[in-house]
Structure formats: structure tokens, C-alpha cells
Amino acid sequence: MADLRSDIAGIKSPNPFWLASAPPTDKAYNVERAFKAGWGGVVWKTLGEDPPIVNTTSRYGAVSLNGQRIAGFNNIELITDRPLDVNLREIKQIKRDWPDRAVLVSLMVPCEEAPWRKILAAVEDTGADGVELNFGCPHGMSERGMGSAVGQVPEYVEMVTRWCKAMTRMPVFVKLTPNVTNILAPARAAKLGGADAVSLINTINSIVAVDLDNMAPMPTVDGKGSHGGYCGPAVKPIALHLVAEIAKDPECAGMAISGIGGIETWRDAAEFISLGADNVQVCTGAMHYGFKIVDDMIDGLNNWMDGKGHNNAADFHRAAVPNLVAWQDLNINHELVARIDQDKCIKCGLCHIACEDTAHQAISVSGNGSNRRFETIDAECVGCNLCAHVCPVEDCITMEAVDNGKPYLNWAQDPRNPNAAAAE
Amino acid sequence: MVDIQAGRLSAAELAENFADVHRPFDHGGAVVEANRCYFCYDAPCINACPTGIDVPGFIRAIATGNVSGAAMTILKENIFGGSCARVCPTEILCQGDCVRNGPGDRAVEIGLLQRHATDHLDADGPHPFDRVPDSGKSVAVVGAGPAGLTCAHALARNGHKVTIFEGRPKPGGLNEYGIAAYKLPDDFAQREVAFITAIGGIDIQNSKALGRDITLDQLRLDYDAVFLGLGQAGVRDLGVPGSDLEGVDSAVDYIAELRQADDLGALAVGANIVVIGGGNTAVDIAVQSKRLGANDVTLVYRRGPEQMGATQHEQDFAQTNGVRIKHWLRPLQLEGDGNVKAAVFAGVHLEGGALVDTGEEQSIPCDMVFKAVGQAFVPLAGEGPAVSGGRITVDDVGQTSLPDVWAGGDCVAGEDLTVQAVQDGKLAAGAIHRCLVGS
Ligand SMILES: Cc1cc2nc3c(=O)[nH]c(=O)nc-3n(C[C@H](O)[C@H](O)[C@H](O)COP(=O)(O)OP(=O)(O)OC[C@H]3O[C@@H](n4cnc5c(N)ncnc54)[C@H](O)[C@@H]3O)c2cc1C
Ligand SMILES: Cc1cc2nc3c(=O)[nH]c(=O)nc-3n(C[C@H](O)[C@H](O)[C@H](O)COP(=O)(O)O)c2cc1C
Numbered sequence: 042m043a044d045l046r047s048d049i050a051g052i053k054s055p056n057p058f059w060l061a062s063a064p065p066t067d068k069a070y071n072v073e074r075a076f077k078a079g080w081g082g083v084v085w086k087t088l089g090e091d092p093p094i095v096n097t098t099s100r101y102g103a104v105s106l107n108g109q110r111i112a113g114f115n116n117i118e119l120i121t122d123r124p125l126d127v128n129l130r131e132i133k134q135i136k137r138d139w140p141d142r143a144v145l146v147s148l149m150v151p152c153e154e155a156p157w158r159k160i161l162a163a164v165e166d167t168g169a170d171g172v173e174l175n176f177g178c179p180h181g182m183s184e185r186g187m188g189s190a191v192g193q194v195p196e197y198v199e200m201v202t203r204w205c206k207a208m209t210r211m212p213v214f215v216k217l218t219p220n221v222t223n224i225l226a227p228a229r230a231a232k233l234g235g236a237d238a239v240s241l242i243n244t245i246n247s248i249v250a251v252d253l254d255n256m257a258p259m260p261t262v263d264g265k266g267s268h269g270g271y272c273g274p275a276v277k278p279i280a281l282h283l284v285a286e287i288a289k290d291p292e293c294a295g296m297a298i299s300g301i302g303g304i305e306t307w308r309d310a311a312e313f314i315s316l317g318a319d320n321v322q323v324c325t326g327a328m329h330y331g332f333k334i335v336d337d338m339i340d341g342l343n344n345w346m347d348g349k350g351h352n353n354a355a356d357f358h359r360a361a362v363p364n365l366v367a368w369q370d371l372n373i374n375h376e377l378v379a380r381i382d383q384d385k386c387i388k389c390g391l392c393h394i395a396c397e398d399t400a401h402q403a404i405s406v407s408g409n410g411s412n413r414r415f416e417t418i419d420a421e422c423v424g425c426n427l428c429a430h431v432c433p434v435e436d437c438i439t440m441e442a443v444d445n446g447k448p449y450l451n452w453a454q455d456p457r458n459p460n461a462a463a464a465e
Numbered sequence: 466m467v468d469i470q471a472g473r474l475s476a477a478e479l480a481e482n483f484a485d486v487h488r489p490f491d492h493g494g495a496v497v498e499a500n501r502c503y504f505c506y507d508a509p510c511i512n513a514c515p516t517g518i519d520v521p522g523f524i525r526a527i528a529t530g531n532v533s534g535a536a537m538t539i540l541k542e543n544i545f546g547g548s549c550a551r552v553c554p555t556e557i558l559c560q561g562d563c564v565r566n567g568p569g570d571r572a573v574e575i576g577l578l579q580r581h582a583t584d585h586l587d588a589d590g591p592h593p594f595d596r597v598p599d600s601g602k603s604v605a606v607v608g609a610g611p612a613g614l615t616c617a618h619a620l621a622r623n624g625h626k627v628t629i630f631e632g633r634p635k636p637g638g639l640n641e642y643g644i645a646a647y648k649l650p651d652d653f654a655q656r657e658v659a660f661i662t663a664i665g666g667i668d669i670q671n672s673k674a675l676g677r678d679i680t681l682d683q684l685r686l687d688y689d690a691v692f693l694g695l696g697q698a699g700v701r702d703l704g705v706p707g708s709d710l711e712g713v714d715s716a717v718d719y720i721a722e723l724r725q726a727d728d729l730g731a732l733a734v735g736a737n738i739v740v741i742g743g744g745n746t747a748v749d750i751a752v753q754s755k756r757l758g759a760n761d762v763t764l765v766y767r768r769g770p771e772q773m774g775a776t777q778h779e780q781d782f783a784q785t786n787g788v789r790i791k792h793w794l795r796p797l798q799l800e801g802d803g804n805v806k807a808a809v810f811a812g813v814h815l816e817g818g819a820l821v822d823t824g825e826e827q828s829i830p831c832d833m834v835f836k837a838v839g840q841a842f843v844p845l846a847g848e849g850p851a852v853s854g855g856r857i858t859v860d861d862v863g864q865t866s867l868p869d870v871w872a873g874g875d876c877v878a879g880e881d882l883t884v885q886a887v888q889d890g891k892l893a894a895g896a897i898h899r900c901l902v903g904s
């Protein structure tokens with residue numbers, strides 16, 4: 042059995058699986074159930090100043106893909122809609138009842154010192170383990186000058202982070218919005234402001250669909266729609282990239298990373314950790330299936346780690362970071378060709394048509410009916426691996442390395458590059 | 466003309482007929498099927514499984530690629546998860562309650578997914594459950610069928626020493642001697658017994674029958690507790706003239722012979738066969754004799770299709786195997802001199818709930834007749850536990866009228882299914898353990 046205990050910015054939890062600040066962490070009732078189900082920690086649904094905000098109906102939109110429900114999820118909800126003192130009382134109670142679990146509190150108040158000082162003092166009194174500054178929500182609150190409206194201006198990120206670090210002894214996490222051109226700008230600002238960790242990603246600006254009968258963007262509120270925040274499995278690749286960017290950046294070194302975005306399985310979590318996340322947070326996965334999914338996250342991660350001989354997450358934390366390089370550092374001399382296993386081939390022809398219509402005309406077809414035969418034309422194959430992706434049969438098309446005898450060569454050194462520094 | 470002979474089909478045809486009826490999933494297929502599961506909250510399939518396996522839990526683990534975790538989720542509740550995946554009538558159990566049943570959709574293939582997960586466990590690897598240190602207590606289990614072996618495994622996990630007394634030469638119960646050959650092909654039953662007993666602390670003594678070689682009184686003196694997983698050793702009789710003719714056999718005896726045959730080609734089977742009965746055993750013998758090469762197999766049942774013990778799925782399976790099913794016929798007599806030559810039936814219909822003869826008669830020519838009108842529990846002679854309705858009386862955790870004797874499986878009331886025997890054995894093991902450790 043591997044050791045799943047987790048430590049991020051000095052905050053300990055029995056496992057690295059936390060629930061992100063969102064409806065699953067909205068009140069004591071949910072958090073109690075989450076902890077009973079085995080979650081290692083929560084970031085409490087974002088608190089703001091009283092009076093509480095008011096939400097609309099409906100609030101959620103979703104994308105389903107080939108029958109898979111909620112491949113992507115979107116919402117137009119705001120921060121907590123419950124009074125501040127009710128939340129604070131419940132946080133205090135939960136932390137007292139569950140001392141071994143991590144309880145962070147997400148915060149969003151206007152960009153002035155006084156409200157931050159006031160709310161930080163109130164949170165400190167609950168015994169919570171830390172705070173997460175919500176500079177991320179892209180809808181509703183940003184129009185009021187909070188959320189991503191702050192996260193998109195590095196100077197504000199740095200300023201508010203610095204205030205908070207000075208005002209509280211609690212670790213400060215800064216939750217970043219992905220709705221920026223370069224994630225390093227707000228991440229470095231958080232680092233300069235003294236943040237202990239960044240959490241990312243918050244949701245991505247989006248419109249999930251249009252109701253074509255009523256010509257209304259979805260989710261629809263009385264015939265009208267509004268852009269909302271996108272999350273769920275569809276956003277995982279974007280989140281992985283942004284996490285990795287920060288993990289690789291020397292200026293961000295030393296600042297912990299809480300990975301968020303589309304995480305639903307142990308495998309997703311292992312990928313985030315290998316690219317630099319110190320722990321992970323989940324929202325949509327829990328909203329789709331309930332808290333029980335953490336069972337398989339814990340069990341599956343454990344089994345995978347045992348199989349690989351990893352004793353704890355430190356054994357593979359950042360293990361994939363050195364292998365993430367800039368495009369120009371890839372080996373341009375590396376050559377692959379597609380190999381089709383004729384015994385496995387079911388003669389569907391998908392590889393042929395994909396290559397023929399949209400790639401390099403490198404898969405020939407001969408014979409007809411069930412005697413059809415698909416073969417790679419090695420001289421034409423560029424090794425792009427489109428065919429391997431479209432083939433519905435597992436391991437039927439594999440990419441084989443060609444021993445061309447050529448040494449490692451990157452684009453900067455390649456004579457075909459007009460700007461090659463090669464000449465010397 | 467009587468035509469009973471061996472070797473009706475070539476070895477290749479027999480091999481094909483008695484190979485696995487269900488094609489297992491490959492990894493990709495299992496993941497696609499697993500993703501069809503909605504991961505229902507409080508899923509009805511869990512309740513529909515007599516052993517309460519967390520079905521959506523293990524299916525999700527398959528979907529995420531955590532297949533050994535899936536296997537453990539199954540085996541935790543049901544150590545016979547491998548054979549149950551193959552023999553359970555899932556259409557009336559877990560899959561019958563799947564929310565995807567309905568027009569235009571179909572249930573998730575829970576049985577096949579369960580098989581995928583349990584097959585994935587490395588049979589040669591270490592046993593996946595640990596034993597706690599020896600408790601100093603010992604338990605006698607009588608009968609090495611699913612009920613007895615499940616009970617033994619759970620007790621062994623808790624550190625108790627178990628001795629199993631099995632009357633037959635091999636352990637496994639009906640998994641070894643009764644289940645249709647194409648449901649548990651090869652030596653699956655013996656491999657599963659080896660897997661279960663690999664936990665340690667279980668000693669199986671074959672060819673030791675209670676009532677013949679040992680007595681219950683002695684077991685009660687020698688052990689701290691006794692579990693009876695005796696199954697149903699008796700076969701009900703037809704009670705019509707001619708039952709003792711040559712060519713008339715009990716279905717379960719013939720199936721046992723078939724299951725033990727090294728060479729199916731050496732097994733004699735008739736050209737024209739009549740099977741009398743309406744349960745799964747009747748379907749099993751009908752299909753297996755057809756697959757041995759019989760020309761014509763007629764299954765005769767005295768009531769209609771709805772009343773048959775065999776599930777709709779099993780009836781369809783019989784028919785697609787070329788078995789003819791006749792309803793509303795009651796056996797009158799078996800005719801022949803030496804060997805049976807015809808089975809004679811009276812037509813019946815229902816009148817106010819009772820079967821009444823219509824006055825018609827039908828004679829079906831045949832050279833073999835299989836009786837499949839039910840098995841029966843044979844009560845123990847002497848000071849055995851109380852029996853009611855022909856089965857050992859037990860409470861809801863399997864305790865009999867004797868304070869130190871528990872029982873479960875086919876020898877007690879309830880569904881006669883492998884999975885139910887497993888659940889009985891599991892519950893009784895829990896009760897015995899609590900009793901032995903005094904809590
Ligand atoms: C032909 C047939 C087909 C079946 N097909 C299916 C199916 O497809 N799916 C399904 O779920 N169920 C099926 N069943 C039912 C299923 O096999 C039983 O419900 C299950 O095996 C019961 O388990 P058990 O442990 O109670 O009894 P058994 O499996 O009968 O085991 C009892 C064991 O006790 C031993 N024993 C009996 N008396 C003594 C004694 N005096 N001393 C020592 N040992 C003794 C026996 O030799 C045997 O090994 C079928 C049954 C039959 C007869
Ligand atoms: C309905 C809903 C409400 C949310 N509310 C908040 C919030 O109050 N504060 C916050 O920091 N993030 C909020 N989020 C964003 C999530 O915490 C998380 O960053 C995002 O959903 C990505 O993770 P996921 O792909 O696991 O859902 C919300 C998300 C959803 C779906």
C-alpha cells in the first residue's frame with residue numbers, strides 16, 4: 042500500500058484529493074458527507090461580504106459527447122448565497138469535527154484593504170487551515186470588479202496577495218483564471234505578492250450551446266442566456282498545460298500548485314501530479330457522480346503506485362516536467378511509420394479514408410469486401426499517427442520507430458531552418 | 466429402434482459445442498461497456514445481487530483502468546465472483562434491475578464485466594486477502610460447494626481453522642458436477658477452489674461423507690462450530706410406470722457424468738430424447754444432449770411458459786439450440802421392453818388453479834428420457850437439526866435449531882442459485898465468527 046498522505050504549503054491531508062470551491066463545498070451538510078466518503082480536504086465555497094448574492098434559475102449547461110453526459114460543464118452561479126456568519130459557524134464546527142482533513146476557505150471581496158482585513162480575521166477565528174483568494178470566476182462577479190477582473194491584472198493580484206500575507210498567518214492560495222493570454226503573468230505576480238500556492242484552473246469563459254427553438258444561449262434564464270464558466274473533463278488538457286507552464290517557470294519555483302480542471306479519476310490526478318501539481322481539486326466529477334468517486338480515485342492511485350513501485354506521491358511528483366520541452370528542442374530526426382496488424386484489422390477502412398482525405402495518402406487499399414487489405418506506404422507515411430487515433434481496434438495500428446541512423450537534431454540546428462544557428 | 470451410441474460428433478464439433486458460451490470482453494470492449502453504466506446513486510443492481518456487490522463501483526473501476534481494484538470490489542462481497550459471473554441468471558438478478566432496460570436500450574452487461582474484472586486477477590499471484598493470526602478456534606464445514614467454501618474462506622480470513630468434509634471425490638459442489646459444461650468450461654471449478662483455499666487454514670477432506678464416514682454428533686464434539694452446506698443430494702421421482710426402464714436417467718446424474726468425462730465422444734447419447742421438467746436443469750440437460758449430437762430433443766413441461774422455472778433467457782437459449790419445448794403435458798407412463806421406446810403424456814389445462822386432464826394423449830417416441838423434475842434435500846439420520854418443508858430450518862444468519870450448527874445454500878429454503886449459496890455461507894461465517902469470539 043502506497044502512502045497517499047499529502048502536504049501542500051504545510052497543510053496536511055490524508056490524501057491529495059480535495060473538493061474545489063463550488064457547490065459540493067457550499068455548507069456543512071455537504072462537507073460532512075464528503076469527509077465521510079473519504080475526501081482529503083475541501084476549499085469552502087467562496088465567501089463574500091454580506092448581504093449574500095442572489096442566484097438565477099437555471100444555472101448550468103452541459104455538453105454531452107456520443108452519449109457521454111457532461112463531457113463539459115458550464116455554470117452562471119455566483120459565490121455563496123448564504124450569510125457570512127452562517128458559513129463561518131459551520132466552517133468552525135467542521136474543522137473541529139474533522140481535524141485531520143484540510144479545510145481552506147475561498148474568499149472574494151472588493152479590492153480594498155479594509156474588507157480583506159475584516160474577512161481574514163473572521164476566517165482565522167474558525168481554525169481553518171488556509172485561504173484561497175478567488176481571482177478566477179469569469180462571470181457575474183467580474184462585472185462587479187472581482188473574480189477574474191482581478192485575476193487578469195497582475196498588479197492587482199500581487200497587491201491583494203501581499204495585503205493578505207501581511208494580514209494573516211494562514212497560508213494563502215491564489216486561484217488563477219485561465220482567461221488570460223499568458224498564465225505566467227498572474228502566477229509570477231502571486232509569487233511576488235508572497236503566495237504560498239496557486240490553484241488552477243478556475244472556469245473558462247464559454248457559451249455551451251444555443252437553444253435553436255428559442256434562439257437563446259444556454260443555460261437559459263427566462264429566454265436569455267449569459268456567458269458562463271466552463272469546466273469538467275473537456276477542460277483537462279487546458280488545465281494540464283497551464284499547470285505545467287507554472288511548474289517549469291524558474292520565477293515561480295518554490296510556490297506550490299493545487300491542480301484543478303476536469304479531474305475525475307485517479308489517472309487524471311496522477312497526470313497533474315507528474316506535471317507539477319502538489320495536490321488536486323475536483324468539482325464537476327463530484328457534481329456528476331456524487332462523492333463516492335473518491336473511492337476509486339484512492340484505490341486506483343494506490344494500485345497504480347504499487348504497480349510502479351512508488352511509495353508516495355513525491356516519487357513521481359514533477360516526473361514528467363523535464364520531458365516537457367519547447368517545440369524547437371524536439372528531435373527532428375526521429376522517424377515513425379504506422380504498422381497495421383493484419384490479424385487484428387476488422388477492415389473498417391477508417392485509417393485509409395482519414396489518411397487519404399485529410400493527411401498524406403499513405404494507406405493503400407487492395408481487394409474488396411471482407412478481403413480488403415489496408416497497408417502503409419512507408420515512403421509516404423509521415424508518422425503523424427492520425428490513423429492510430431481513428432482505428433477502433435486497440436493496438437491494431439501501432440507506430441514503429443525507424444532506425445534511420447540519424448543523430449539527434451533540433452530545429453535550431455537543422456540546415457532546413459532558414460534561421461538556423463547551424464552554419465558554424 | 467433404440468439408438469443410443471457414443472461418438473455422434475467429431476472431436477472438433479464437440480470441442481466447439483462445449484466451449485465457453487459467452488465470448489469474454491477484450492480490454493477495449495470492457496471499457497466501452499463499462500462507460501455505458503450510469504453509476505446510479507443507490508443503484509438497483511446492488512440490491513438485486515444476492516451478495517450485494519457494489520456493481521457501479523466495480524464497473525467504474527474498469528472504466529478508469531483500475532481493473533484489479535474492480536476485482537477486489539467484487540471478491541470482497543462474493544469470493545465466487547468468477548463463477549457467478551458465468552452462471553448467474555443475471556437477467557433476473559443485477560441486469561434485470563438495470564435502469565437501462567427498456568425500449569430502445571439494454572442493460573449493462575454486468576455479468577460479462579464482472580468476468581472481465583475477476584479474470585484479470587493473476588491466478589498465480591499471491592492470494593489477495595490476508596488471514597488474521599490463528600484464533601485457536603476450529604470449525605467443521607460439511608460440503609465443499611459454493612456455500613461451504615464461502616463460509617470456510619470467510620472463517621479462515623478471521624483466523625479460524627477450517628476442515629471441510631466433502632462426500633464426493635472432488636470439491637466444488639455443483640460448480641464441479643452440475644453446472645452446464647459450456648458455462649464453466651475446462652477446469653474452471655477446480656482453479657477457483659484452489660484460488661479460494663489459497664488463503665490458507667482450510668483443509669479439504671474429500672470422499673468423507675457425513676452419515677457414512679462421520680457423524681454430526683462427533684463433529685459437534687471435535688469442533689467449536691459446524692456449518693452444513695450439503696446441497697440437495699436427492700432427486701425427485703416421476704412416479705409413473707416405466708421409470709425403471711433402461712434409457713431412463715436422472716438429469717443431474719447424467720450431467721455429473723458428462724462434467725467428469727475426459728472424452729465427451731465416449732459418452733453414449735440417444736438419437737431421440739425426451740426431457741421431463743421445466744427448470745434450468747431441464748434446459749441444461751436438453752441443450753447438452755443436443756450438443757452431444759442427439760437428433761431430436763423434446764422438453765416436456767406440464768404447465769405453460771410463464772410457470773417454467775427456467776428463465777425466459779434460458780427458454781430462448783434452449784430453442785435456439787434446436788430443443789423443442791412442449792407445454793401442458795403431464796407424464797402418464799414410459800413404454801418399452803428393456804429400453805424405453807416412448808413417453809406417453811396426458812394433455813392438461815388449468816381449471817380454477819388446478820391441473821385437469823383434457824382427455825387427449827400424446828406419445829413421443831424416444832430412446833432416452835431424462836427426469837428433471839427437481840432435486841430434494843435428504844435429511845440427516847438421527848439427531849440432525851430441525852427440518853421444515855424438506856429443508857433445514859435456519860434463522861436469517863443461517864443458525865439451525867442446534868446452538869453450534871449453521872447451514873446454508875440449497876439445503877435451506879430460498880432460491881437455489883450459486884450466488885445465494887455464497888451469500889448464505891458469508892452470512893453464516895459472520896455469525897459463527899461473532900459467536901466464537903464472543904461478541
Ligand atoms: C443441473 C444444475 C444446473 C444449475 N445451474 C445453475 C446456474 O446456471 N446458475 C446458478 O446460479 N445456479 C445453478 N444451479 C444451482 C446451483 O448449482 C446451486 O444453487 C449451488 O451449487 C448450491 O450450492 P451449495 O453449496 O448449497 O450446494 P452444492 O453445490 O450442491 O454443494 C454441496 C456439496 O455438499 C456435498 N455433500 C452433500 N451431502 C454430503 C454429506 N452427507 N457429506 C459430505 N458432503 C456432502 C456435495 O457432494 C456437494 O459437494 C444449478 C443446479 C443444477 C442441479
Ligand atoms: C457550479 C459551479 C460553481 C463554482 N463556484 C466557484 C466558486 O464559488 N469559487 C471558486 O473559486 N470556483 C468556483 N467554481 C470553479 C471550480 O472550483 C473549479 O475551479 C472548476 O469547476 C474546475 O474544476 P472541475 O473541472 O473539476 O469542475 C465553480 C464551478 C462550478 C461548476
Ligand code: SF4
Ligand atoms: S438537482 Fe436538485 S435542486 Fe437542482 S434542479 Fe434537480 S432537484 Fe432541483
